[in-house]
Amino acid sequence: MPLRRHAIAKGGKVNPAFLDSLRSLLGDGLITSREELRTYECDGLTNLRVVPVAVALPSTAEQVQAIVRLCAREHVAFVARGSGTGLSGGALPVEGGIVISLARLNHILAVDIANARAVVEPGVINAAVTQLVAPFGYFYAPDPSSQSVCTIGGNVAENSGGAHCLKYGFTTTHVLGLEVVLPDGELVQIGGKTLDAPGYDLSGVFVGAEGTLGIATKIILRVVKRPEVIQTLLAAFDSTNAAGAAVSDIIASGILPAAIEMMDRLAIQAAEAAVHAGYPECGGLLLVELDGPAAEVEALMARVRLKCLAHGASPPIHVAQTEQERAVIWKGRKAAFAAMGRISPNYIVQDGVIPRTALPQVMEEIERLSAQAGLRVANVFHAGDGNLHPLVLYDRRIAGQEEAAEQLAADILKICVQAGGSITGEHGVGADKKMFMSEMFAEPDLETMQLVRCAFDPEHLSNPGKIFPRTPLCAERPGPYVPHPLELSGEAQLF
Numbered sequence: 001m002p003l004r005r006h007a008i009a010k011g012g013k014v015n016p017a018f019l020d021s022l023r024s025l026l027g028d029g030l031i032t033s034r035e036e037l038r039t040y041e042c043d044g045l046t047n048l049r050v051v052p053v054a055v056a057l058p059s060t061a062e063q064v065q066a067i068v069r070l071c072a073r074e075h076v077a078f079v080a081r082g083s084g085t086g087l088s089g090g091a092l093p094v095e096g097g098i099v100i101s102l103a104r105l106n107h108i109l110a111v112d113i114a115n116a117r118a119v120v121e122p123g124v125i126n127a128a129v130t131q132l133v134a135p136f137g138y139f140y141a142p143d144p145s146s147q148s149v150c151t152i153g154g155n156v157a158e159n160s161g162g163a164h165c166l167k168y169g170f171t172t173t174h175v176l177g178l179e180v181v182l183p184d185g186e187l188v189q190i191g192g193k194t195l196d197a198p199g200y201d202l203s204g205v206f207v208g209a210e211g212t213l214g215i216a217t218k219i220i221l222r223v224v225k226r227p228e229v230i231q232t233l234l235a236a237f238d239s240t241n242a243a244g245a246a247v248s249d250i251i252a253s254g255i256l257p258a259a260i261e262m263m264d265r266l267a268i269q270a271a272e273a274a275v276h277a278g279y280p281e282c283g284g285l286l287l288v289e290l291d292g293p294a295a296e297v298e299a300l301m302a303r304v305r306l307k308c309l310a311h312g313a314s315p316p317i318h319v320a321q322t323e324q325e326r327a328v329i330w331k332g333r334k335a336a337f338a339a340m341g342r343i344s345p346n347y348i349v350q351d352g353v354i355p356r357t358a359l360p361q362v363m364e365e366i367e368r369l370s371a372q373a374g375l376r377v378a379n380v381f382h383a384g385d386g387n388l389h390p391l392v393l394y395d396r397r398i399a400g401q402e403e404a405a406e407q408l409a410a411d412i413l414k415i416c417v418q419a420g421g422s423i424t425g426e427h428g429v430g431a432d433k434k435m436f437m438s439e440m441f442a443e444p445d446l447e448t449m450q451l452v453r454c455a456f457d458p459e460h461l462s463n464p465g466k467i468f469p470r471t472p473l474c475a476e477r478p479g480p481y482v483p484h485p486l487e488l489s490g491e492a493q494l495f
């Protein structure tokens, strides 16, 4: 007798009547052909792949609800998907389960400038929100480098960040409320149109839950008034340590830039090869953006410039003079991941966080590990909030290099945790990092998190197998893991 949670067939088969029901609900919005399904077999983390049984493309929240109800009835796991740009395997399909793509729920439903709000469907592309509110002098602040393609639904699930989250906060700061289809198919509203709705902060729980608590079908976002002036400075240092010291000094002095980004020599070379942003050759490049009233920005920029010089930046320090120049500077930074393809056939994007002051020590360790593994590591940082993106370069065609790269990327994460940081700053845990959760959390902590999961999704149907190193049965009591009798008899297995 299989456990209910194991009713998902491991061989990738579901009840044909289930697919028939989906087909009559969605018509051409259901994909079942093997070739087409392969488009959905992975997200941006391409080394993990699972072909789903089917991909559903609903056009309305009611259709999402009907699909989820069918899944609940048949005990079929489902994985929500936005644009599939996630880098932690969050949208990786589940064996024997279906993918629910939110691509067709891509409408901006309302813009309420007087109250600085927009209501959007989850498949809306991040950059489209700013494009829509820009004529009114507003913008949507969270700006992942993937913002021209990733969706707001994906951003909500990952609590995505971006260069400007240092000052403006991550996605969670900008989500006021949500409409959500819970894993049993119930459609609920959480949060609201105003800040700090009474009761538990359920929006705060849902944002960053990586699709494990249900599917967002509507999102109420805050938009922000565009500052009077924005200025962007480029400062070249001999090393990332010198640039890092300038970052700590700027922030310790009470200046809160809109963004502070850092790139090392290898990252600069790759970005230059890809977009010719005009970056100087140096060991550590700082990009500091200030925004606000003109007089304030001018005064603070003078102080930032002096601090950069005091920490050894090469004069003259360049401040972009036109909007076009700023855009080119940002293009280089935002293209940095993809630009790695210019200098290496393959690469792993790592995402870890450290206290800013630990930067010199962590960089030294990364260099040591990189030399030991014989693999190059390029570094791109959201330096203001200590979020590192080491890019481990390798060549899959050389036997053993991929494994060595994966090991190196894992070792880098461990250093981040040992330095008092975290295994992820913004890309999420997904399938990729779930084994590292135990590096940061003790078993009782993980069990407590699972209790939240079980309250929303006792059957573990919504994106199972992500975030947690193992999936307990919701009826389990907290405490050391005891195998279920059916596992011991070999009739069911945990996955």
Ligand SMILES: Cc1cc2nc3c(=O)[nH]c(=O)nc-3n(C[C@H](O)[C@H](O)[C@H](O)COP(=O)(O)OP(=O)(O)OC[C@H]3O[C@@H](n4cnc5c(N)ncnc54)[C@H](O)[C@@H]3O)c2cc1C
Binding pocket: 043, 044, 079, 080, 081, 082, 083, 084, 085, 086, 087, 089, 090, 091, 102, 122, 143, 144, 145, 146, 149, 150, 151, 152, 153, 154, 155, 156, 157, 158, 159, 160, 161, 162, 163, 210, 211, 212, 214, 215, 216, 217, 337, 338, 426, 427, 463
């Ligand atoms: C070149 C590049 C640069 C990047 N830069 C950044 C960056 O600067 N900052 C950053 O934070 N990330 C960055 N990312 C990672 C990625 O773009 C973000 O995680 C993004 O939020 C994913 O959005 P998506 O629409 O592609 O979601 P997907 O990858 O499709 O899904 C991501 C997760 O969201 C869940 N999900 C999707 N839609 C919903 C929904 N409606 N309801 C519930 N769950 C849902 C999925 O199940 C999955 O777990 C980058 C990625 C790339 C490839």
